[in-house]
Amino acid sequence: MTIEATGRVVATAAGRDLIVPRSLAMPIAEAWIFVSDSEHTEQWFGPWEGDGRTGGSIRVRMRFEEGHPEIRMNVLACEAPARLALKSVGEYGSWDLELRLEEDGEEDTLVSLVHHLGEDDAVGEIGPGWEFYMDLLVAATEGTEEPTFDQYYPSMSGHYTAQLG
Numbered sequence: 001m002t003i004e005a006t007g008r009v010v011a012t013a014a015g016r017d018l019i020v021p022r023s024l025a026m027p028i029a030e031a032w033i034f035v036s037d038s039e040h041t042e043q044w045f046g047p048w049e050g051d052g053r054t055g056g057s058i059r060v061r062m063r064f065e066e067g068h069p070e071i072r073m074n075v076l077a078c079e080a081p082a083r084l085a086l087k088s089v090g091e092y093g094s095w096d097l098e099l100r101l102e103e104d105g106e107e108d109t110l111v112s113l114v115h116h117l118g119e120d121d122a123v124g125e126i127g128p129g130w131e132f133y134m135d136l137l138v139a140a141t142e143g144t145e146e147p148t149f150d151q152y153y154p155s156m157s158g159h160y161t162a163q164l165g
Helices: 028-036 123-142 157-164
Strands: 008-012 015-024 048-050 057-061 070-079 083-089 096-103 109-117
Touching (some): 008 157, 028 109, 028 123, 109 123, 123 157
Antiparallel strands (some): 008 015, 057 070, 070 083, 083 096, 096 109
16 A cells, blocks of 8 residues: 655745644644653554653653664643644754644644754655654554554655755
8 A cells, every 4th residue: 555645845944844744633732632641652553651731851762663763852842632742852853843733613722743854864854753753643643553653664755855956
């Protein structure tokens, strides 16, 4: 089964952002729980512990990565139910991320993952990875089968590297 890439790379005043959107068939308050509550993030990204408030710090266990590594993230903003901004720190690099939620009608929510790219970030690898995780989010909210990473990488790499030109 072929999965189409939906993300895009856009120029910003600060550089470039990778944006990967998904529509969730649930109200924004329910969608917020899937991006902010550890029991729910475990279903599509990984469980976390720590202080999830703005200015806090959390440790996330990457459930879908080999060896289930743990990453530390600083919580830059936790603005329920619209925005969660995180910055990862540690051996896996420093990534500046946001999850933005907005109502899409009365019963649906648009969730956009925004990765503020650094100059050396390999968008051909990062883009397919976020597509995978966002589809894991959809599977978690719908109770459907989880995708596998080989459905995304390397087949989607060209979609992202072409956007840099």
